[in-house]
Amino acid sequence: MLYEIQTYGKQVLRRKTEEIPVIDQTIRTLVSNMFETMYAAEGIGLAAPQVDHSLRLFVIDLSPLDESETKRVYINPKITSFGAEQDEYEEGCLSVPTIREIVTRPTRIKISYQDLEGQSYDEEVYDFLARVIQHEYDHLEKTLFVDHLSSLKRSLLKKTLKKIASGEIQVEASENFEL
Numbered sequence: 645m646l647y648e649i650q651t652y653g654k655q656v657l658r659r660k661t662e663e664i665p666v667i668d669q670t671i672r673t674l675v676s677n678m679f680e681t682m683y684a685a686e687g688i689g690l691a692a693p694q695v696d697h698s699l700r701l702f703v704i705d706l707s708p709l710d711e712s713e714t715k716r717v718y719i720n721p722k723i724t725s726f727g728a729e730q731d732e733y734e735e736g737c738l739s740v741p742t743i744r745e746i747v748t749r750p751t752r753i754k755i756s757y758q759d760l761e762g763q764s765y766d767e768e769v770y771d772f773l774a775r776v777i778q779h780e781y782d783h784l785e786k787t788l789f790v791d792h793l794s795s796l797k798r799s800l801l802k803k804t805l806k807k808i809a810s811g812e813i814q815v816e817a818s819e820n821f822e823l
């Protein structure tokens with residue numbers, strides 16, 4: 645089942661997210677629908693608030709960019725540390741259609757999370773996957789990538805953001821592999 649992707653201006657993107665206490669059939673169905681929704685929009689990452697669920701969960705699949713990659717599910721994730729080194733990359737987001745901007749982020753993080761079987765992991769992650777995880781994790785923390793931009797940059801985007809909030813600009817699949 646495809647969900648409607650919630651875009652800039654929707655309250656759910658700014659709402660506190662809840663831990664998932666039990667990974668039951670409801671959660672498995674939600675995850676399956678999130679992958680379906682993400683693939684339909686040609687995204688490579690999607691967080692639960694983007695499909696109107698205030699839960700601490702996101703999914704990632706980088707395989708369109710890297711054949712060795714596959715589906716990744718992060719339940720109750722916690723970024724436990726950030727490395728000092730940072731890099732820049734032009735990000736986009738399915739919830740902020742048509743806008744792409746350079747965001748500076750740490751290149752290395754440590755993250756703990758559970759998978760769909762409830763197994764816990766503690767991992768050190770680098771480079772592009774670390775960036776995508778940070779973008780999706782931000783969604784669980786009510787943060788959008790445009791929040792990281794300078795106030796000057798944001799003021800330049802004001803008109804476009806207004807059009808997204810009013811529904812004048814809508815989500816469409818793009819070849820940019822949005823997060």
Ligand code: NI
Pocket residue numbers: 736737738739779780783823
């Ligand atoms: Ni996003």
